[in-house]
Amino acid sequence: MIVQSILHVIVLVLIVIGGALAVWFKDLISSVLALASASLLVALEFYMLQAPDVAIAEAGIGAALTTAIYVIAVRRTRRKEEE
Amino acid sequence: MNSGMSLIVRTVTRLVYGLALVFGFYVIMHGHLTPGGGFQGGAVVASAFALLLVAFGAAGIKGRLNHHLLQTLEEIGALAFLALGFVGIGTAFFYNLLANSGSLFGGPVPLGPNAGVFNAGGTLPLMNWAVGLKVMTGIAAIVIAMLIGARKEETE
Secondary structure: OOOHHHHHHHHHHHHHOOOHHHHHEEHHHHHHHHHHHHHHHHHHHHHHHHHHEEEEEEEEHHHHHHHHHHHHHHOOOOEEEEO | OOOOOOOHHHHHHHHHHHHHHHHHHHHHHHOOOOOOHHHEEEEEEHHHHHHHHHHHHHHHHOOOOOHHHHHHHHHHHHHHHHHHHHHHOOOOOOOOOOOOOOOOOOEEEOOOOOOOOOOOOOOOOHHHHHHHHHHHHHHHHHHHHHHHHHHHHHHH
């Protein structure tokens, strides 16, 4: 039980770090990938909370499809954020 | 620049694409037994489509994935779901007419804990296929519309 609690804390801290990196990066492709990894970690957290149904939906929609749409949008506009 | 990404992305796409398709169809097919179902499996299949579209660009798949064909399939999925809902309208809307009937997906289910019977569930597996068809084609149509719109803006 204590191992599970430590794992939960690690995953939640990593989610916050991923979200903060998505805001902090100036390169927008890196920002999108940080957001995708945060989304994938959210899916892992759903799985650890015994909701595999939600985890599959989150991994499919959040980590794959929004990343694809963001990458298409970034490739057609500017890659760097303006200062 | 106008079509496709680097060689690394294309090679990984060729490796992963089939696996993602097979897993998505597995999630749809076993929707009444295991976690997941029509929406989740359709999202996984659509993410495989999106991977293909991002890696090879709209020019790389030209003629194979038609926008109008995808829209037609999406409407067929929605109508199939509604029609399956109306199958049991003699008793109630969404009444499960096929369960325990002995025909397609109408097998008997043993009492107590078991691993799950695939040939059971009545209309639920068919509804999972309808929802999966609608979700996978709908999201693929969204990604294709995004790509085509971006290309038009670039050429203008």
